[in-house]
Amino acid sequence: MSEVMERPSAKAELKVVGTRPIRPDGVDKVTGKAAFGADYVMPGMIFGKIKRSPHPHARIVSIDAKKARALAGVKAVVTAADFPDLASEELAGGEAAANLRDISLNCMARGKALYEGHAVAAVAAISNAIAEEALDLIEVKYEPLPHVIDVEAAMSPDAPLLHAHIFTQGLEETPDRPSNIAQRNQLVRGDLAAGFAEADEIYENRYVTAAVHQGYIEPHACVAAYAPDGQCQVWSSSQGAFMVRTYCAKVLALNASDIRVIPAEIGGGFGGKTTVYLEPVALALSRAAGAPVKMVMSRDEVFRATGPTSGAVVEVKLGAKKDGTLTAADVTLKYQAGAFPGSPVGAGSMTALACYDVPNFRITGYDVVTNSPKVAAYRAPGAPISAFAVESAMDELALKLGLDPIALREKNAVKDGMRAAYGPTYRNIGYAETVQAIAEHAHRNAPLGPNQGRGFAVGFWFNIGGESSAAVHIGEDGSAVVVSGNPDIGGSRASMAIMAAEVLGLPVEKVRAIVADTASIGFSMLTGGSRTTFATGMAVTQAAQKIVDEVKRRAALAWDVPMESIGWEGGAAVCLNPAKTDKPPLTLAEAAAHSARAGGPLTAEVSLTAQGAGPGFGAHLCDVEVDPETGHVTILRYTAAQDVGRAIHPSYVEGQIQGGVAQGIGWALNEAYIFDREGRMENPGFLDYRVPVASDLPMIEPVIVEVPNPRHPFGAKGAGEVPIVPPLAAVANAVRRAIGVRMTELPLSPPAIRAAIDSR
């Protein structure tokens, strides 16, 4: 069997793919029975809490836990001294490389606290109340250091230095002094000066975005048990049980095989649960205390100590001919990484011009460490920021040239066979089809009233494949269990069941999809990068196909015909030999019922590295109304078209598009980390960190475009991340057209908009 199927099934042949069955885990989730991270209990369990730095930057002079240890009910206190001092080691992970030393230091500070909220010690006690009381008894002496949070301030040569060992990488010459600029990357094509010389119109501007949080509603939570023989169990809510296993093993120098990670239901992640914060600490506490330890973050801790995405500054200069043809682009991106290197500036750079055919460009990105929480992946990491800048500039260019903004995107569209700005050659992309879907949508020409504006923007995300495992087991009644190693963050059990049912020829109700722990299924990369339906779906499909092939083989033996004479129809092997049409079909149920005597259990497992995830494009149209006196923006209408290759379960694809748009609107209008002068977060709660509420949004119309991906058996591309890329600019462009002033800094809060209006 080939590694990948070469041609997706035509839509007309599909019976289950493209339908909208109720998800297998649905009833548990509407009745409150689904067990999320904080819902698990173990006998003898105690409770862990983390002591956090009140300073954004400070040397840890000493930690004295004597009083805390002496408090009745306290079972363990750990600090960095209880963790191995790891060497720097890069590890390929979800959507960005991770450095194990940095992960360890982010879980527990060693020597220096690098942001307000940085963990410096942890306690386990017989109750949460005692653990909290013990935190107050741990005496930490700090020597506060000057801090820097603003990205451009951190790049200055005289800025407070976070890490003495960071020397900017990616420069022509190795610098001789350390810097907060961890890395500079550059993508260059053609002759930039010649390109701008050719231009009839040049537009340039500087764009600023605030750090924003993924905002999943479930705080991080886990229960960890370390047995005296070194066997560990971790129950945790994350985007990847194997990721948790790998990081815990590395951070604590344990055998990966000694750690069994059981994935809890996950209450949202959006990239923010692609790393560990609590699990290694809980294991260390459990090891010290000799009891299972439960740790649950407060919302305050989630904001102060887990991954937002970067605040950034992006400078864009575009050159174009009168007809709109782009001749040159110069983009400079400066992204906050937080306390350790690893901002998504690389992806921000690679996606910046991915929608356009530009002959001459230079894209320069800076990864800058700052005294704020280490950024974590957030849905299409880096791309919404660069898209906000480039798509705002494209809109302004359209205004300057007197061109329709959609026509300008069509004019410069990337097409199959072109080389993407980030390197590879595009194949089977749906960019033009997606833009066309908006161009032909009734929304485009709907009338607008006073103080209203319509904004258009496009966006791109790579989507990834990667390592996935899946197993299919057929029960004695012919029903199927589909096992995968990818936490179901938004309905993937449904899509796995659909794909298995399609291949097996079973009704989807006969397929039960479950998510297995790390000891019960082969390695699977985490749920992220919009990879699960594509890559794990491929493993599921191949495992199901193995079952089909096995039943066909058994039928061939039973009927004494060659394999070529066996077909598969309606969940059964059928004999195609005209001489033997009397043979009744061999159903899965019959094959399974006779398995003891004929061939053994019907089961198959497939592990693979999926390649060829099709890149995704989105095109969004947004109508706003601005109250010119208060500066409030009302989103009146939103239409989002996206090429998803093939929608396996269209409802959940729509849900991904709608959810991504809502997050993008929040990023555009109201969400932002606010720090005071002392470098402390002022809004670590949902009251003042303002995610959109139900009354802030209209219905969001998704338009599913299907340009099938030939590398997936049913044509699927990733779908989850693209929809957050265009909204920042779509909203900003709509506001520009409503008020006549270009706003270049997010969030577009009422005070900012009122000030812009007053500046007209």
Next chain:
Amino acid sequence: MPQVDYVPAASVEEATKALKAAGPRARILAGGTDLLVQMRSGRVRPAVIVDVKGVPGAVGIRREADGGFVIGAATCGAEIGEDARLERAWPGVVEAACLIGSTQIQGRASLAGNLCNASPAADSVPALVAARAIAVIAGPNGRREAAVETIPTGPGTTSLAAGEFVLEIRLPPRPARAADAYLRSIPRTEMDIAVVGAGVNLTLDPRGRVAEARVALGAVAPTVVVLEDPGLVGSELDEAALERIDAAARAACAPISDKRGTIEYRTKIAGVLARRAARIAYDRARG
């Protein structure tokens, strides 16, 4: 962790006794929507929580013979919003009370809590001040009455003495051709703290001119700002009058810049909201 005690008071005497015994470490629980948040964050660590919802009169709404209303100070916002007679008489007070938080918060949050939490941004307070509401205060020395605006003395502080708590909010009888309105500005459509709030209470003469006007602004100073002369009396709320109230509101502001708004923005919006709320109140009063 210091031990906390919970006292469900069934009478004024029980409540005042418990409050007095614990002194400054006592906290009054009405709806709890501020208190529990403060306890959780560690900002407040009470020794005793005195639940006053069981005190007779603390929950419920009644209409007096003279047409005035008495609102039990611990009555939740949802109950206030469901009282049709109250809403007809005091639509501004009701809309302000109903703007405090989400539906869930409305199931708990009370006028007394909103008042005694003494946040400069409390939604119901400007409306109550504009309405000339009176707080009935119970305490160790019996009952006293005080104008609502005299209760908060600054952010987080009140004029209540040890052992005292607000038992009732009284709204005066309503003359004919009178109405009020409350507007606030928040970044989202719900779930935010007011950046600016404006309550306007108008009484018209038989010819439709403003006979009496009282305007109160929230979140633009440490306590609610009352506009002594909003420039409306005698007008039919024409453009010039609206411009006068806009200017008067802006002139009366003494706001701060913080995470929710700037001095500049708050000042401008105070004018906008005062003007808009006046328009609504006027239209309501004319019927």
Next chain:
Amino acid sequence: MKRYVSTTVNGDRVEFLADAGATLLDALRDELELTGTKEGCGSGDCGACSVIVDGRLVCSCLMLAAEAHDKRIDTIEGMASGSELHPLQQKFLEHAALQCGFCTPGLLVAAKALLDANPDPSESETRYWLAGNLCRCTGYDKVIRAVLDAAAELRQARV
């Protein structure tokens, strides 16, 4: 100091001891093992802990467990009748109105309180009523459709 609390949860009489400062949310989850009610923020800003107390929708994180004495509490666990889902639960499934499912119990409880009070809410009324229930996955679109569809079905059933 522990308080004795006797209350009715989903129609059943229950008794437990609670710290005087403990919230109803803590008591539901830790004492009564009713973990369908979730903590998303602990400050009344997300609605994941929504329950109905004596007919009123509240955040159980903003109510003391001690206050629940002699009250009637309804949680997500009491919403279905045996194995028969409430129409809201069924419509959430049919409309794919949940992705991660963490905010879902709170949304369902809040939506039930809405339909108990207003059998025919408009889209706007529904959005404002549910503004205290944050959902980060769905953008609310399918949630609102599911609630309006369930309302229509319940109205139909009454006729």
